[in-house]
Amino acid sequence: MSLARNTLVQSTLTLGSRVLGFARDLALAARFGQGPMMDAFTTALMLPNMFRRLFAEGAFAQAFVPIYGGVREREGEEAAAVTASEALSFIFGVVAGFCILLQIAMPWIMPWLLSAWRDDVGVMTAAVTAAQLTMPYLACMTIASLLSGVLNTSGRFALSAGVPVFLNLCTLVPLLAPSLIPMEQPLILVAVSAAVSVSGLVQMGLLWWGVRRLGVTVRLSWPRLTPGVKKTLALAVPGVLAGGAFQINSLVSQFLAGSNEGARSVLYNADRLYQLPLGLVGVALGLALVPRLTRAFVSGDHEGGRRTMDDGMTLALAFALPAAVALFVIPFFIIDATVTRAAFTSQDAARTADVLRQFAWGVPAFVLVKVLTPPFFARQDTRRPMIYAVASVIATVVLGAGLFFGLSRVGVDGVLGLAVATSTAAWLNVALLAGTLAREHVWRPSPAFLSRFVRVVGASVLMGLVLFLASLNYPLLSRLLLTKEIAVLIVCGVGAAVYGAALLGLRAVTLAELKGVLRREPGAKAVQGLD
Numbered sequence: 001m002s003l004a005r006n007t008l009v010q011s012t013l014t015l016g017s018r019v020l021g022f023a024r025d026l027a028l029a030a031r032f033g034q035g036p037m038m039d040a041f042t043t044a045l046m047l048p049n050m051f052r053r054l055f056a057e058g059a060f061a062q063a064f065v066p067i068y069g070g071v072r073e074r075e076g077e078e079a080a081a082v083t084a085s086e087a088l089s090f091i092f093g094v095v096a097g098f099c100i101l102l103q104i105a106m107p108w109i110m111p112w113l114l115s116a117w118r119d120d121v122g123v124m125t126a127a128v129t130a131a132q133l134t135m136p137y138l139a140c141m142t143i144a145s146l147l148s149g150v151l152n153t154s155g156r157f158a159l160s161a162g163v164p165v166f167l168n169l170c171t172l173v174p175l176l177a178p179s180l181i182p183m184e185q186p187l188i189l190v191a192v193s194a195a196v197s198v199s200g201l202v203q204m205g206l207l208w209w210g211v212r213r214l215g216v217t218v219r220l221s222w223p224r225l226t227p228g229v230k231k232t233l234a235l236a237v238p239g240v241l242a243g244g245a246f247q248i249n250s251l252v253s254q255f256l257a258g259s260n261e262g263a264r265s266v267l268y269n270a271d272r273l274y275q276l277p278l279g280l281v282g283v284a285l286g287l288a289l290v291p292r293l294t295r296a297f298v299s300g301d302h303e304g305g306r307r308t309m310d311d312g313m314t315l316a317l318a319f320a321l322p323a324a325v326a327l328f329v330i331p332f333f334i335i336d337a338t339v340t341r342a343a344f345t346s347q348d349a350a351r352t353a354d355v356l357r358q359f360a361w362g363v364p365a366f367v368l369v370k371v372l373t374p375p376f377f378a379r380q381d382t383r384r385p386m387i388y389a390v391a392s393v394i395a396t397v398v399l400g401a402g403l404f405f406g407l408s409r410v411g412v413d414g415v416l417g418l419a420v421a422t423s424t425a426a427w428l429n430v431a432l433l434a435g436t437l438a439r440e441h442v443w444r445p446s447p448a449f450l451s452r453f454v455r456v457v458g459a460s461v462l463m464g465l466v467l468f469l470a471s472l473n474y475p476l477l478s479r480l481l482l483t484k485e486i487a488v489l490i491v492c493g494v495g496a497a498v499y500g501a502a503l504l505g506l507r508a509v510t511l512a513e514l515k516g517v518l519r520r521e522p523g524a525k526a527v528q529g530l531d
Helices: 002-032 036-044 046-056 059-075 077-113 121-134 136-153 158-162 165-179 185-214 227-243 245-259 263-274 276-298 302-329 331-338 346-360 363-372 374-378 383-409 415-439 447-472 474-480 484-505 511-517
Strands: none
Touching: 002 036, 002 158, 002 165, 002 185, 002 263, 036 046, 036 121, 036 185, 036 263, 046 121, 046 136, 046 245, 059 077, 059 136, 059 227, 059 374, 077 121, 077 136, 077 227, 121 136, 121 185, 136 158, 136 185, 158 185, 165 185, 227 383, 245 263, 245 383, 245 415, 263 276, 263 331, 263 346, 263 415, 276 302, 276 363, 276 374, 302 331, 302 346, 302 363, 302 374, 302 447, 302 484, 331 346, 331 447, 331 474, 331 484, 346 415, 363 374, 363 415, 374 383, 383 415, 447 474, 447 484, 474 484
8 A cells, every 4th residue: 555655745736836827827817818828828828738747746766756766776876876866967957048949039939839929029038938948847857857756756745746737836926916916917927828938947956856856866977978878868869659548638639729719728728627636646666567567577576567567557547537537527617616707707717627527538548548658667668659649749749730721611610529539549549559468468457446446436436427417507506605716626525525435335444444554664764855
């Protein structure tokens, strides 16, 4: 149950960040609605957000941990620190140069990214400025990701899971400031974009402090392509592509949606909800699994590795399935009750809800990919997951473009096609990863896992029935419970309670196991200030 405990620690900290992120999105929706400034902001944040998810939310850390951990195990802490310093210096130099080039070229890039507003000079100018201001965040996330990998290798997950909260704290300040000082929308956009990069500096500084407290000295120096850097890049770059397939697919969808007014805003608001299970559970499980599986494979404990995978898959599905059911059954209830206000209308909520429902059935796949890639990373095999990731990206491009333009031509919202393509591609990736692990006898579903899986499905169905009945009575519940915000909180709380009771009743989980989650692993020690 120590795997569950580590996942719980990360998920709890991530939940705090996501709650603040949701508050930020409410403020964004109130300030911009689904108008041109919202499209400009989501476009400016598109590349930094993708890098944050690739690097800060686990893909790079998952690939780097086996490399750093292997050197530390074989050659000691000092050699591992040298490996980390060389890799950090080289990768930071490349990314910083890339950021500067993007800033220079942004006036020519933005009309292609935001083609729906290409002829509006005011929107284009604001979008270009916003994108240039957010670019330093990429460089900060490069350093933060490697420092997170160092902490994770030492079994320290709390700090790396907690620092993303500063992105939301920093961006909330300029969004709330107009309540005190009147500001025009373009000025708010510029201030929020600058706050993104400020938050990157804060996160990077805190993680650097955490690594120093751990006793590891990582230094920035002039970039050199040393043998250690070459090995790190050979494994980490494919690992980032493999672990970040979902984020790349999201970027593809954002790019295709650029010609549709309001589509970027719809995707942004839907993304924030359907990616919540991925951020809370998928990323946390992936980061916790890699060190454990690495130890199991290095020591030849293949049975221990299989048990760890069973636990990881069970935990992933226990959270992802009910989340998928809720997002599929009551998407309008959730969005209208929480987001609709000021410039964001009920019509906007209805459009977003339709798109969210198509993402919902892909939620389990988004989470499972994070659990199925660690067995490859732990064996330093990043090539095949990368190949499977490329296949899913190709599927997203082909299917997404076909459905987006095809549906648009017949008068149906093309964004629905992008959601369908993203979910389909995720399940394709799951099938390829799971099939390979099964063929190589690394992991196959055990009878115990299948038994728990069936019970989790049963509990999710019971919860879904309760939520469906509530959705039929949404207007009535809003009146009886005074406000729609209170109604959605109570309905979600009742749904969670029904699901938890069903899990216990069907013995998908026992009280003894729940108590075990709260116990620290024998012999585990906390580093003061980190855990």
